[in-house]
Amino acid sequence: MKKSIIMLLFSALLLFLIPMHTQAATNQTKIILDGQELILPNDVEVVNVRNNIMIPIRVVAENLKFNVNWDQKTQNVNIQQGSNAVSLTVGKDQANVQNNTVSLSIAPQMIKNTVVVPIRFVSEEMGLRVGWNNKAKIVTLTSNNTSIPSPPSSGNGNEATTNLIHDINFTNNQLVVSLESEVTPVISTLKNPERIIVDFPSTNFGNMGQVPPGGSMGRLDTSDFPGVTEVRYSLFKNDPAQVRIVVELNNVSSVNYTQETISGKFILDVSMVNQPAPATPVSSGKKIVVIDPGHGGSDPGTISFTKKPEKIFALALGLKVQALLEKEPDIELIMTRETDIYPTRSERVKLANDLKADVFVSIHGNSVTAAPQVSGTETYYYQREDSKELATIIHKNLIKALGFKDRGVKNGNYQVIRETTMSAVLLEIGFLSNKSEEEAMMSETNLNKAAQAIVDGIKEYLKL
Known part of the structure; x- marks a missing residue:
């Protein structure tokens, strides 16, 4: 597990310790952003850390026209684009996104003077579609264009239609999504942390007040619901459009849900069983x-x-x-x-x-x-x-x-x-x-x- 090994004979030459379980995916790894191969500086690579594919955040962020600031003393990376802000710290498995704390599957790492982050973070928090070709060692990143598509033409009737979401709310442990027309979402779950993923195919954001700006995520206030860490949503895909809503749960041992659509509203009713609080040992003086x-x-x-x-x-x-x-x-x-x-x-x-x-x-x-x-x-x-x-x-x-x-x-x-x-x-x-x-x-x-x-x-x- 350890990131602290002093490599024999070379330790005096290294400025940063190479984490023990970090191995370059290959010396020929590539990152393709919106169809264009990014030019990687010398020694900057895609790496595999304990089966987590991680990519250099500065290279990606700067090519997306984000401003990137690095604080050597605090080991903090701050990424800014207009009002969108992301803050990460080497060694910490939590990041700050739009003043909200989000958990990372693995903490950012410093490898050969370059900060790398898990590819899932880039997908979920920077609004990119990601892909990893393990055989060819190629990461593909596609930025989303969040403009609402024009209404389908009234031609021969064979054009694909795009449904619209007009409102998203979370109350009484129910996710309520107001739709222009009925659509059946694809629902899946993930662990560590527990999440319910709701994907609406052929769906975009309509006339709603909280449409997230390009490439970012919107979030709902869930402070009144201790079993829910946050509810976040974004345009996950653009062609065809797909809206993704993630309900991230807090300290639950099990979760069940039911779904129904009533009068143009999709309702996901979440039932959670909280983790039991740790029992204080009863043996006095031990x-x-x-x-x-x-x-x-x-x-x-x-x-x-x-x-x-x-x-x-x-x-x-x-x-x-x-x-x-x-x-x-x-x-x-x-x-x-x-x-x-x-x-x-x-x-x-x-x-x-x-x-x-x-x-x-x-x-x-x-x-x-x-x-x-x-x-x-x-x-x-x-x-x-x-x-x-x-x-x-x-x-x-x-x-x-x-x-x-x-x-x-x-x-x-x-x-x-x-x-x-x-x-x-x-x-x-x-x-x-x-x-x-x-x-x-x-x-x-x-x-x-x-x-x-x-x-x-x-x-x-x-x-x-």
Whole structure:
């Protein structure tokens, strides 16, 4: 998983660290914008980060006539076109779009002095149609022309007609769309975060007061509905026209919906079951420890030398730590996951913070596929002295137990240790990209040793 590997022999020459799991899709990647190939500066490429296709945002934005400003100190990119504004920060998986906070599938990255962002963000938040040809390594981007098409001519009657939307509202957990004529939308759902996607084919915006300007999105006020993060809409395609409405949900465990069209109004009735609030441990006086096996579910993490996903190792070790900590009478243990599911990083942080945990430990396996000889254990904390103390103690125990190369205790800017409010560490047990180290890490003997070392470190830090 780690973005912090110091590449052997070359570290003194690099201005920025190349993230561990970022690999150039190819040296011949291309970006085609509105039929024209963009000229990419030297070393600027389309990249694949943990199966997320990411593209250089400055090149795309400037070719769309956006003003792009980069703040080196804050690592912030601000993109402006008239009243449309987008703000992104390297390493943060949330962006600001038109003064609204939106979640990204993966945080922007700095690679070879260039900020890259997930292609889905470009599609959803900049109003572009996107395509990725994996075989040819070509990204295609098509900007939308949001002008309302002229009414169909009254010729032979075979011309395609375009339906019009005159109003969009969200109230009482119902999406209500006023249509010029009845149309059956295509409805789909996406996860992480939970979203309901409603696509209206052969449909454009009509005489409505809140038509989003070219290439951008409109948003509805959903502040009165805690189960809904936002409702956004845009002209998703132009030829033929297609309006897309996205209902993004907040902290729900399940969602159901029904649909009907009454008197020219399409109604989507959303029924949500909220996530249960984390229960506060009832054992008085116990120390609360959160163990976080990294990745899981749709997020495999890095891939090992033998092509196994990191999430398998993280869970295997996490469950062994769980088994040991559950025997400790003075510790209340909480797991962020016990099966192959994917809690988002924000959900892991919220769980630990809501519980007012004393300790948070995130378990990972490291990787640098370009240098499979790299090996060793490294441990991360974020700025706080209490986290540094916890990291130092657990790291000492891991090195003693496993005998891997000591790569040190380091300050790392990772969300799960940055945004948690308790003593928090992220453990990189060893390098899954190293053949012999992967074999050692996955052995039952060393899994048991690593688990005991983590537990001993936690107990030593908590003075138990």
